[in-house]
Amino acid sequence: MFYKLARAIVRPIMFLLFRLRVEGIENFPMEGKTIVYSNHISLLDPILIGCVLPRQVFFMAKVELFKIPLLRTIIRHLGAFPVKRGSADLSAIKHSLQVLNEGKVFGIFPEGTRSKTGFLQSFSHGIASIAHKSRAKILPIAIVGQYRLFRPITVKIGKPLNFDDYFDQKSNTELLEKMADEMEQALKSLLSA
Secondary structure (H helix, E strand, O other): OHHHHHHHHHHHHHHHHHOOEEEOHHHOOOOOOEEEEEOOOOOOHHHHHHHHOOOOEEEEEEHHHHHOHHHHHHHHHOOOEEEOOOOOOHHHHHHHHHHHHOOOEEEEOOOOOOOOOOOOOOOOOHHHHHHHHHOOEEEEEEEEOOOOOOOOOEEEEOOOOOOHHHHOOOOOHHHHHHHHHHHHHHHHHHHHO
16 A cells, blocks of 8 residues: 555656656566566666556665665565675575565666666676576566656666576576576666667
């Protein structure tokens, strides 16, 4: 209820302030477990993605945000959950798998932090591990533009990646590297298209 109310209020404001354009919305599945991942250029990115996609997105968010009492309450009600960056946070991984096993949408920024230059940084294996364990649909989302008032931002939603061959293999470091590389390349292609 809180998510729907917040989205109803914030969505028109985001579309007005940043002249949002959305491409590829037809690629987004309306049901089933889904992973969406994106480049990360601003603190506003999860809000933007939440306003664009028609289903609630449960995002991993850095644990530091949960140390601020009011913010912690708000983002928890919006479906965010904490992750300790720079390590394999098993609790966050379990939570993300639970979200996906319930048929929901899990959102992640696989660069691990915001890009100060705007260029895509290398992906961690975390997203590949979650994708492999969950066998969820995986969609790249490219945020193109800068958050300047009344300047357009385009959100490009890519087609789901086909990882069926990977899902049938046993997980190992080499496999996860290949998956992470393919995800990274798919997002780079979307950003440059």
